[in-house]
Amino acid sequence: MASCFASDPWECVLCSKAVSTLSAICHSCANTAQRSAPGLISLHRRSPTFQRVEADFLRSWAHQTAISRPTVTGVQAVLVPQKVMKRYERVRRRSESPKETRLYHGTTVACGFNGYVCSHPSCSLCGIIANGFRHPKPSSAASLNLGAWDRFGSAIYTTPVSSKAADYENLRNGYPFGQGRTRHIIVARVATGRMQTLHKEDPHRRYASRGFDSIICPPGVSVNHTEHVSYKDTAAVPLFM
Template structure:
């Protein structure tokens, strides 16, 4: 396969991306980690863009999805990558289940992802930048700091959904991002392992029941969930993979 705009490595922009990896080589992975976290804009002709775009649109369950303005690859530090890989491999060896993709949104208090704004902010109320910087560890800490049952339908974990339209409902702009015509949704890489399936809320959860690695709120008759929810409780079970910017 020749090097084209469809498969070029987003780090070095000189060699073709390896099919099974985000970059062309271990060296480019290392170089990306050294500057992480960072947003690398994905060209619309690129295979990564096509994959994320098609998944987002196919998982939209409302009328018409919003226009995608841009998609960014999120780079990880070496520590965030190795801890995720280690947890994923451990769960896969026990359950035979591979990682998968889910959507999640975080409150955005800056203009991250808009033209000319690719640097993560340091605002204490910007949950989006904190989530990208910490690999969602800040999101888990926030959930565990909540007093009372509000927002804890399945306890103190990191909530995701296979539905892009469900995630979009939580793409909220606050603070200096108020008034922006853009919203942000994250596509994540997540390790669900063997999920405990339930139709009922349980705000008391701090971890899945014994023998499970996640909790799935399933829909159907007598269910308390209108949309599927997948929740993990281990800080290394999930990482932000792509930032999808949408015209509101």
């Protein structure tokens, strides 16, 4: 049976033992590795995890632009602080469903990123690596949709479509989509739980309906490519970059 990028557990990137969740490292290795968090583990191009991430990134690239087939220049596993992981696991356990999904996210990169986690207050990429996701308020981040906030309100937006995340990364950093440059895309581990399907945008929404943990909007009237929406900051953690 073919492996599912979105939901199948893989082996630990440090010791190669099987991992029961979507974590990049096993529980034993995490106890040691997280002492140096926040940080990054560069993966060898021939490693199974690098190849899985690269293959899905290229497979899910759906936008038809001048960059029809991007080049993956590197894959790094993200080491987040233990307190960030504990908050995520707490949210996942308390959800209507423990389901979690690997999804893409693009954000602001103020430091240009040279392999080190910066402390610049405007660098959302490094902030996510160091502290986990924090969804912005309309007063503190520029809207992307003609003066309205994002399609389903202030939330964490992720997608299974790599080029959609790259599009947002370009918008957040002030570049046209087709411009050639190195982009930094996060593969996030998202506690999607029980998902509510919505087809029409609702920019004033503040949470999923009762009995649901997150929102999924399939392609159609509001979006061209699937979006996932999570309203709890701790419902997502960075997994790879």
